Amino acid sequence: MPLKKLPLSFYRRDDVVQIARELIGMILVTRWDGMTTSGRIVETEAYAGVTDKASHSYGGRRTGRTEIMYADGGYSYVYLCYGIHHLFNVVTHRRNTPHAILLRSLEPLAGIPEMLVRTGKKKLDHTLTRGPGNMAKALGIVKDQTGILLNGKQMFLADDGFRYKKSEIIASPRIGVDYAGEDALLPYRFYVKGNPYVSGKV
DNA sequence: GAGTAGATCCTCT
């Protein structure tokens, strides 16, 4: 089955956790610098807007950085963390409901040589796109790519018909959000069981 | 193998 771009209606639904689960197995494509790179998503985390302490938009916080989260679903939200890592998110739901999904890891498909150049690695191994910082780097994603509509030419998510078995998709608490108190325990993270590209303990 | 520090900079207080 050929690649089919996900329609904007896919992102503009109410249940961000459900969308995060459905994104597992989809393909992320970026196309810039004259190179196409892509990979199959194997790890995501949902951030449920104003009610989620771990979210940047918790309590309705609205700043220059988080403004894009309040837009309609289907936009990219990239931001810099720890001064080094760019983290790529997909905005979901509709205007004024700031939900987002962090894409944490994917399995490289196309453009692997380009990914190796971008990350400075010598050969392909599971650390190439493991974890959100590495993944963004391998795909050439930087925070300037915030606000791109994900059904365009530069960057999009697609479905090639592949599906993991339901039993292969695991829900667990999110990573690196200990500061969020009880919300850090919510099972908003999804990953493919046993996949070497998944960050954290498998 | 486990634990920890350092990198490094944008954003909000």
Next chain:
DNA sequence: GAGGATCTACTCA
């Protein structure tokens, strides 16, 4: 002026 949705390398055992 502080801290973060992280990663790597280095120390110590």
